[in-house]
Amino acid sequence: MPELPEVEVTRRQIEKILVGRSIRAVETTAPSYFFITPPRELRERLVGRRTRELARIGKYLLAVLDDDSRLLLHLGMTGQLFAAGASSLRLLSAARRATLSPDQSLRFEPDAHTHLVLRLAGAGPSVYFRDVRKFGKVAWIAPGASHERLEKLGPDALGASGALLYTATRRRAAPIKSVLLDQSVLAGVGNIYADEALFLARIKSTRPASRLRPEQCETLAAAIRRVLRQSIRRGGSSIDDFVNPDGSDGGYQTECRVYGRGGEPCLVCGSVIRRIVLGQRSTHYCTRCQT
């Protein structure tokens, strides 16, 4: 599940491929929920454009094009943005993995889930956007225009501050974990890093947000920044589908202290990590360390 670190790692790698090159051709699947801008219009808008910059806001990627229009990308839950030539088992369904002989090349060929292909001018790989569950999104934004999804976002979570968290949580009775997942408060934190940051800050996920004291907001903000930065450094978390644009796995999944460790012992105190469901999201915390 791509959150800020995975999107940032993706941005850094795709940037090298995309920036400065013009789009020669655009291939898409049929119109669907996935395309905010219909595929046909997307092709018309993008072909011939050159990418000037690849930016990130929260979990969104924004390709700034040479006519000042922008291409908005969101990886959703299972989105994979990668370079043609990447090879990873994560890019294949289990059915295809099963039929693969050990010596066979893993080089990815576009399949039914590859919803957007950008063919670039000159030498160098195409860029593929694959998304099995289609929770990802693609939208074209006209020059000078904005997009409602971007306008709703709070500040990027890498710049999380205690003051911001304190202000944002004053009238929120919801569990602090739910507030961290609210992208209008802080953009970029998802289920994994919310659990990890709350563990580091020793704050129980279910605690009503408004009950956090100023110093706890400071601690939590620092934990969020730290967890996100460390994950970026390790190449993100490859838990189910996430794969780096070059096909390699991230390394942060092995550093998770609570996420995905329900029933296992806490690495700090040894008591059993609890798994509950909060706001339809699996939530993991240590009953002794987090209060």
Add this chain to the structure above:
DNA sequence: ACCGCACCCTGAGCGC
């Protein structure tokens, strides 16, 4: 303004 829930989607993994 805020909260909690249903919903969008598809493949994996399970029990029978």
Add this chain to the structure above:
DNA sequence: TGCGCTCAGGGTGCGG
């Protein structure tokens, strides 16, 4: 072997 069920969770949008 194979069906049908449940689960996973990004985000939006609804009713209370």
